[in-house]
Every structure is written in structure tokens, then in C-alpha cells.
Amino acid sequence: MSVNNRNRGRVLIVAGSDSGGGAGIQADIKTVTALGGYAATAITALTAQDTITVHAVHDVPAEFVAQQMRVVLRDIGADAIKTGMLNRPEVIHAIVDVLDELAPDVPLVVDPVMVAKGGARLLQPEAEVALIEQLIPRAAVITPNLPEAGALIGRTIADAAAMEPAARDLLALRPRAVLLKGGHLEGDELVDLLLDRQGMQRFTSTKLHTRSTHGTGCTLASAIATGLALGQPLAEAVTDARRYVRRAMETAPGFGQGHGPLNHGHRIV
Numbered sequence: 001m002s003v004n005n006r007n008r009g010r011v012l013i014v015a016g017s018d019s020g021g022g023a024g025i026q027a028d029i030k031t032v033t034a035l036g037g038y039a040a041t042a043i044t045a046l047t048a049q050d051t052i053t054v055h056a057v058h059d060v061p062a063e064f065v066a067q068q069m070r071v072v073l074r075d076i077g078a079d080a081i082k083t084g085m086l087n088r089p090e091v092i093h094a095i096v097d098v099l100d101e102l103a104p105d106v107p108l109v110v111d112p113v114m115v116a117k118g119g120a121r122l123l124q125p126e127a128e129v130a131l132i133e134q135l136i137p138r139a140a141v142i143t144p145n146l147p148e149a150g151a152l153i154g155r156t157i158a159d160a161a162a163m164e165p166a167a168r169d170l171l172a173l174r175p176r177a178v179l180l181k182g183g184h185l186e187g188d189e190l191v192d193l194l195l196d197r198q199g200m201q202r203f204t205s206t207k208l209h210t211r212s213t214h215g216t217g218c219t220l221a222s223a224i225a226t227g228l229a230l231g232q233p234l235a236e237a238v239t240d241a242r243r244y245v246r247r248a249m250e251t252a253p254g255f256g257q258g259h260g261p262l263n264h265g266h267r268i269v
Contacts, residue, residue, distance in 0.1 A: 015084025
């Protein structure tokens with residue numbers, strides 16, 4: 001990843017923590033650091049989580065989430081902001097208020113985390129409305145996987161042919177760009193689509209058949225945010241982020257009994 005300005009690279013991550021260290025805030029900090037950025041955080045929820053499932057969630061009060069954001073933005077600042085697990089509508093409202101107040105022009109990467117790898121639901125149904133109406137329209141890019149995209153547009157995305165119209169419907173929710181991730185489809189080819197109002201770019205690679213997939217969405221979104229914070233154009237940030245995540249999966253340590261974590265500290269090539 002190229003660094004365009006040594007004074008850039010500050011990423012404020014607003015997300016939940018993962019006690020297992022493979023996803024959430026922990027994965028985000030590792031990713032931003034590995035890619036040459038500076039990670040600050042506002043934690044939205046604490047989870048008792050391992051590679052198998054989310055066992056419990058302890059919510060952080062919405063005003064305290066906002067306070068974490070405010071003190072970071074007023075003192076350190078941010079060149080990009082990334083959101084992850086935002087499980088309650090009041091948290092989304094609080095985040096939007098702070099963005100309006102202190103970071104209206106900072107690029108925002110929204111990873112619409114709804115369901116954990118183990119199947120636990122991480123977004124309350126009533127929070128989906130706030131996500132769609134208030135946060136997504138502020139995003140420089142949203143990064144849904146196919147189940148998340150289906151929840152946002154109200155239909156199942158069953159195959160690769162359905163991805164382009166789905167991406168266009170997601171763009172109609174008014175983010176500046178959509179990265180629709182196709183990793184949930186069957187087959188050996190992985191297809192991701194990046195769509196903005198100037199056009200569509202297709203990213204393809206051979207799918208890795210591995211159980212080490214815990215935190216891939218968090219990691220990809222944070223890698224993109226780091227690229228944007230370092231001054232990269234979006235398509236370049238996506239290209240580098242996909243390469244970083246793939247290598248992190250290829251060199252994963254194999255920990256845990258479920259969906260194992262990635263190797264966030266791999267040597268970047």
C-alpha cells in the first residue's frame with residue numbers, strides 16, 4: 001500500500017469488540033496498524049465471542065459512544081472513519097450527530113454488520129431503518145456481503161447474475177459507492193463488484209476454501225478505510241485491501257474450533 005502523505009492515515013473505528021480477537025475492534029486495530037495507519041476507536045458494544053459464536057453482548061451507552069468519538073475527533077482527528085457493529089438505533093443516531101458536528105467531510109466506510117459468522121444476529125431490526133436512512137447516505141462506500149445486501153434491499157441475491165442489479169439498488173440508498181462482496185456464492189470464483197455513479201468495476205479471484213474466515217468483513221472494511229485515510233483513490237484502496245485480506249487468510253494461524261481468525265500481521269507484499 002502506497003502512503004501519499006506521512007501526516008495522514010488516522011482511522012477512527014466505531015464498532016464492537018471481539019474477545020476472541022479475530023473480528024471487530026481487535027481486527028480493525030491490527031489491520032490499520034499493519035497497513036501503516038493510526039487506529040483510534042469508539043467501542044459500541046462488548047462481546048463474549050469466540051470462533052464459534054457470540055455468547056453474550058454488553059451494550060455501551062449511546063452517549064458514551066458519542067463521547068469517545070468526540071474526544072478523538074477534537075484532539076487527534078481522523079482522515080477516515082469506519083463503522084462496524086452498530087446494534088441499536090440510539091447508537092446510530094448518536095454517531096450521526098457526531099459526524100454532523102465534527103466530521104461532515106471525513107470519508108466514511110460503513111460495514112453493515114448484521115449477523116456474525118456463527119449465526120448470531122448483531123443488529124436489532126429497528127436499527128436497520130436508522131442504518132439505511134441516516135448512516136448509509138453519508139458513506140463514501142458501504143461493504144455488504146450478500147446476506148447483508150439482501151437484508152438492505154429486501155430480497156435474496158441468489159447468484160452472480162443477481163449481483164449487479166443488487167448493487168444498483170444498494171447505490172439507490174445514496175452512499176457514494178458500493179462494494180458488494182460475493183464470497184457467499186457457491187463455486188471457485190470470488191466476485192466482488194464496486195459501483196459508483198461513474199461506473200462499475202469487477203474484482204475476481206479464485207476462492208480460498210478455508211475455515212479461517214472470522215473477521216474478513218471487518219478486516220476488509222478497515223483496510224479500505226486505511227487506504228482512503230492515506231489518500232488512495234477508492235478503487236486502489238479496494239484492490240490493496242482485497243490483496244491484504246487474501247494473504248491474511250492464506251497465512252492464518254488455524255486457531256479455534258469454528259471460523260478461525262486471520263493473520264493480520266503478515267508481511268505485506
